Amino acid sequence: xxxxxxxxxxxxxxxxxxxxxxxxxxxxxxxxxxYRQDPGLGLRLIYFSYDVKMKEKGDIPEGYSVSREKKERFxxxxxxxxxxxxxxxxCAAERLGWGYTFGSGTRLxxx
Amino acid sequence: LAKTTQPISMDSYxxxxxxxxxxxxxxxxxxxxxxxxxxxxxxxxxIIQGYKTKVTNEVASLFIPADRKSSTLSLPRVxxxxxxxxxxxxxxxxxxQKVTFGTGTKLQVIP
Numbered sequence: 001x002x003x004x005x006x007x008x009x010x011x012x013x014x015x016x017x018x019x020x021x022x023x024x025x026x027x028x029x030x031x032x033x034x035y036r037q038d039p040g041l042g043l044r045l046i047y048f049s050y051d052v053k054m055k056e057k058g059d060i061p062e063g064y065s066v067s068r069e070k071k072e073r074f075x076x077x078x079x080x081x082x083x084x085x086x087x088x089x090x091c092a093a094e095r096l097g098w099g100y101t102f103g104s105g106t107r108l109x110x111x
Numbered sequence: 112l113a114k115t116t117q118p119i120s121m122d123s124y125x126x127x128x129x130x131x132x133x134x135x136x137x138x139x140x141x142x143x144x145x146x147x148x149x150x151x152x153x154x155x156x157x158i159i160q161g162y163k164t165k166v167t168n169e170v171a172s173l174f175i176p177a178d179r180k181s182s183t184l185s186l187p188r189v190x191x192x193x194x195x196x197x198x199x200x201x202x203x204x205x206x207x208q209k210v211t212f213g214t215g216t217k218l219q220v221i222p
Binding site: 101 | 145147152153154155156157160198211212213214215
Protein backbone atom coordinates (compact mmCIF):
# COMPACT_ATOMS: atom_id res chain seq x y z
CA UNK A 1 0.00 0.00 0.00
CA UNK A 2 1.28 3.43 -0.90
CA UNK A 3 2.26 5.80 1.87
CA UNK A 4 2.89 9.45 2.56
CA UNK A 5 4.41 10.00 5.97
CA UNK A 6 4.53 13.30 7.80
CA UNK A 7 7.14 13.40 10.52
CA UNK A 8 5.01 14.88 13.28
CA UNK A 9 1.33 14.56 14.11
CA UNK A 10 1.31 17.46 16.57
CA UNK A 11 3.82 20.28 16.96
CA UNK A 12 3.99 23.30 19.25
CA UNK A 13 6.47 26.06 18.38
CA UNK A 14 7.19 29.55 19.61
CA UNK A 15 6.74 32.72 17.59
CA UNK A 16 9.87 33.50 15.60
CA UNK A 17 11.18 29.94 15.53
CA UNK A 18 12.23 28.32 12.28
CA UNK A 19 10.02 25.28 11.73
CA UNK A 20 10.61 22.30 9.48
CA UNK A 21 7.76 20.00 8.44
CA UNK A 22 8.94 16.84 6.76
CA UNK A 23 7.09 14.66 4.30
CA UNK A 24 8.27 11.38 2.79
CA UNK A 25 6.58 9.30 0.11
CA UNK A 26 7.43 5.73 -0.85
CA UNK A 27 5.74 5.73 -4.26
CA UNK A 28 8.37 7.32 -6.52
CA UNK A 29 5.84 9.96 -7.55
CA UNK A 30 7.03 13.07 -9.27
CA UNK A 31 4.57 15.59 -7.87
CA UNK A 32 4.39 16.60 -4.22
CA UNK A 33 2.30 19.28 -2.53
CA UNK A 34 1.92 21.14 0.73
CA TYR A 35 -1.51 22.38 1.79
CA ARG A 36 -2.81 24.02 4.91
CA GLN A 37 -6.34 23.53 6.12
CA ASP A 38 -8.25 25.95 8.30
CA PRO A 39 -11.89 25.83 9.39
CA GLY A 40 -14.16 27.33 6.75
CA LEU A 41 -11.35 27.83 4.26
CA GLY A 42 -10.85 24.33 2.89
CA LEU A 43 -7.44 23.21 1.69
CA ARG A 44 -5.18 25.93 0.38
CA LEU A 45 -2.09 25.17 -1.65
CA ILE A 46 1.17 26.57 -0.27
CA TYR A 47 3.80 25.11 -2.60
CA PHE A 48 4.21 22.20 -4.94
CA SER A 49 7.08 20.43 -6.62
CA TYR A 50 7.05 18.47 -9.85
CA ASP A 51 10.62 17.23 -9.68
CA VAL A 52 13.74 17.22 -7.54
CA LYS A 53 14.94 20.78 -6.84
CA MET A 54 11.91 22.17 -8.69
CA LYS A 55 9.22 24.11 -6.88
CA GLU A 56 6.34 26.40 -7.66
CA LYS A 57 4.32 28.72 -5.51
CA GLY A 58 0.77 27.85 -4.72
CA ASP A 59 -1.95 30.23 -3.61
CA ILE A 60 -0.51 31.24 -0.21
CA PRO A 61 3.31 30.95 -0.27
CA GLU A 62 4.06 33.99 1.89
CA GLY A 63 6.00 33.09 5.01
CA TYR A 64 6.88 29.63 3.72
CA SER A 65 9.61 28.01 1.69
CA VAL A 66 10.18 24.43 0.55
CA SER A 67 13.01 22.06 -0.20
CA ARG A 68 13.12 18.97 -2.38
CA GLU A 69 16.61 17.55 -2.52
CA LYS A 70 15.47 13.96 -3.07
CA LYS A 71 12.46 12.68 -4.95
CA GLU A 72 10.87 11.06 -1.94
CA ARG A 73 11.19 13.98 0.48
CA PHE A 74 9.44 17.36 0.40
CA UNK A 75 10.01 19.73 3.28
CA UNK A 76 7.99 22.78 4.24
CA UNK A 77 9.87 25.51 6.11
CA UNK A 78 8.35 28.29 8.16
CA UNK A 79 11.18 30.83 8.20
CA UNK A 80 9.90 32.67 11.28
CA UNK A 81 6.77 31.12 12.71
CA UNK A 82 3.86 33.38 13.51
CA UNK A 83 0.59 32.72 15.29
CA UNK A 84 -1.38 33.04 12.05
CA UNK A 85 0.47 29.99 10.80
CA UNK A 86 -1.25 27.83 13.39
CA UNK A 87 -3.01 25.29 11.20
CA UNK A 88 -3.28 21.70 9.97
CA UNK A 89 -0.61 21.06 7.34
CA UNK A 90 -1.15 18.31 4.80
CA CYS A 91 1.40 16.85 2.43
CA ALA A 92 0.39 14.95 -0.71
CA ALA A 93 2.06 13.03 -3.50
CA GLU A 94 0.53 12.56 -6.91
CA ARG A 95 0.88 9.98 -9.60
CA LEU A 96 -0.57 11.57 -12.72
CA GLY A 97 -3.85 9.91 -13.56
CA TRP A 98 -4.18 8.23 -10.17
CA GLY A 99 -4.97 11.13 -7.89
CA TYR A 100 -3.39 12.38 -4.72
CA THR A 101 -2.27 10.38 -1.69
CA PHE A 102 -2.24 12.48 1.45
CA GLY A 103 -0.37 12.13 4.69
CA SER A 104 -2.17 12.17 8.03
CA GLY A 105 -1.35 15.82 8.60
CA THR A 106 0.62 17.85 11.11
CA ARG A 107 -1.31 20.05 13.48
CA LEU A 108 0.99 22.98 14.20
CA UNK A 109 0.35 25.42 17.02
CA UNK A 110 2.46 28.57 17.20
CA UNK A 111 2.40 30.25 20.60
CA LEU B 112 -8.03 26.24 -14.05
CA ALA B 113 -11.65 25.18 -13.89
CA LYS B 114 -13.51 26.48 -10.86
CA THR B 115 -15.91 24.15 -9.09
CA THR B 116 -19.06 24.86 -7.12
CA GLN B 117 -20.65 22.39 -4.72
CA PRO B 118 -23.23 22.64 -1.94
CA ILE B 119 -21.74 23.55 1.41
CA SER B 120 -23.56 20.81 3.30
CA MET B 121 -26.07 17.97 2.98
CA ASP B 122 -27.92 15.72 5.39
CA SER B 123 -29.07 12.18 4.67
CA TYR B 124 -30.56 9.28 6.59
CA UNK B 125 -28.75 5.99 6.85
CA UNK B 126 -29.52 3.58 4.02
CA UNK B 127 -30.42 6.29 1.52
CA UNK B 128 -28.61 7.04 -1.72
CA UNK B 129 -26.82 10.38 -1.67
CA UNK B 130 -26.06 12.44 -4.75
CA UNK B 131 -23.65 15.38 -4.53
CA UNK B 132 -23.48 17.58 -7.59
CA UNK B 133 -20.51 19.70 -8.62
CA UNK B 134 -20.63 22.47 -11.24
CA UNK B 135 -17.59 23.15 -13.40
CA UNK B 136 -18.77 25.31 -16.29
CA UNK B 137 -15.32 26.14 -17.67
CA UNK B 138 -13.93 22.60 -17.70
CA UNK B 139 -11.23 22.17 -20.34
CA UNK B 140 -10.98 19.42 -22.92
CA UNK B 141 -8.12 17.65 -21.13
CA UNK B 142 -9.62 17.96 -17.64
CA UNK B 143 -10.72 15.00 -15.59
CA UNK B 144 -13.08 15.11 -12.62
CA UNK B 145 -11.90 13.64 -9.33
CA UNK B 146 -13.67 13.27 -6.00
CA UNK B 147 -12.05 13.00 -2.58
CA UNK B 148 -13.42 12.17 0.87
CA UNK B 149 -12.04 13.63 4.08
CA UNK B 150 -12.72 12.55 7.65
CA UNK B 151 -11.89 14.86 10.58
CA UNK B 152 -8.18 15.04 11.43
CA UNK B 153 -7.20 13.05 8.33
CA UNK B 154 -5.99 13.92 4.86
CA UNK B 155 -8.41 13.60 1.93
CA UNK B 156 -8.73 10.19 0.31
CA UNK B 157 -9.23 9.54 -3.41
CA ILE B 158 -12.70 8.10 -4.17
CA ILE B 159 -13.29 8.13 -7.90
CA GLN B 160 -12.20 9.78 -11.13
CA GLY B 161 -13.81 10.12 -14.54
CA TYR B 162 -13.78 11.93 -17.87
CA LYS B 163 -17.27 11.38 -19.28
CA THR B 164 -20.43 9.25 -18.96
CA LYS B 165 -20.40 6.98 -15.92
CA VAL B 166 -17.71 5.45 -13.74
CA THR B 167 -18.39 3.01 -10.93
CA ASN B 168 -16.18 1.42 -8.33
CA GLU B 169 -16.78 -0.41 -5.06
CA VAL B 170 -17.31 2.84 -3.18
CA ALA B 171 -19.25 5.19 -5.46
CA SER B 172 -20.49 6.10 -8.92
CA LEU B 173 -19.67 9.21 -10.87
CA PHE B 174 -22.08 10.54 -13.46
CA ILE B 175 -20.88 13.05 -16.03
CA PRO B 176 -23.28 14.45 -18.66
CA ALA B 177 -22.26 14.92 -22.26
CA ASP B 178 -21.45 18.63 -21.86
CA ARG B 179 -19.25 17.83 -18.81
CA LYS B 180 -20.22 21.11 -17.13
CA SER B 181 -21.26 19.26 -14.02
CA SER B 182 -20.80 15.91 -12.35
CA THR B 183 -22.61 13.94 -9.67
CA LEU B 184 -21.05 11.72 -7.06
CA SER B 185 -23.47 9.01 -5.99
CA LEU B 186 -23.01 7.11 -2.73
CA PRO B 187 -25.32 4.09 -2.50
CA ARG B 188 -26.98 3.29 0.83
CA VAL B 189 -24.90 5.56 3.07
CA UNK B 190 -23.98 4.63 6.61
CA UNK B 191 -22.87 6.75 9.55
CA UNK B 192 -19.25 6.15 8.56
CA UNK B 193 -19.83 8.06 5.32
CA UNK B 194 -20.16 11.29 7.30
CA UNK B 195 -17.30 13.35 5.87
CA UNK B 196 -16.41 16.26 3.62
CA UNK B 197 -16.45 15.50 -0.10
CA UNK B 198 -14.37 17.53 -2.55
CA UNK B 199 -14.81 17.80 -6.30
CA UNK B 200 -11.68 18.64 -8.28
CA UNK B 201 -11.20 19.34 -11.96
CA UNK B 202 -7.78 19.21 -13.59
CA UNK B 203 -5.57 17.87 -16.33
CA UNK B 204 -4.15 14.51 -15.27
CA UNK B 205 -1.53 14.26 -17.98
CA UNK B 206 0.42 17.36 -17.03
CA UNK B 207 1.15 18.77 -13.65
CA GLN B 208 -0.75 21.78 -12.41
CA LYS B 209 -1.81 23.17 -9.12
CA VAL B 210 -5.28 22.11 -8.08
CA THR B 211 -7.64 24.00 -5.82
CA PHE B 212 -9.68 21.91 -3.41
CA GLY B 213 -12.24 24.48 -2.35
CA THR B 214 -14.32 24.01 0.77
CA GLY B 215 -16.14 20.83 -0.28
CA THR B 216 -19.54 19.44 0.76
CA LYS B 217 -20.01 18.37 4.35
CA LEU B 218 -22.24 15.28 4.37
CA GLN B 219 -23.91 14.40 7.63
CA VAL B 220 -25.51 10.95 7.80
CA ILE B 221 -28.29 10.74 10.35
CA PRO B 222 -29.29 7.49 12.13
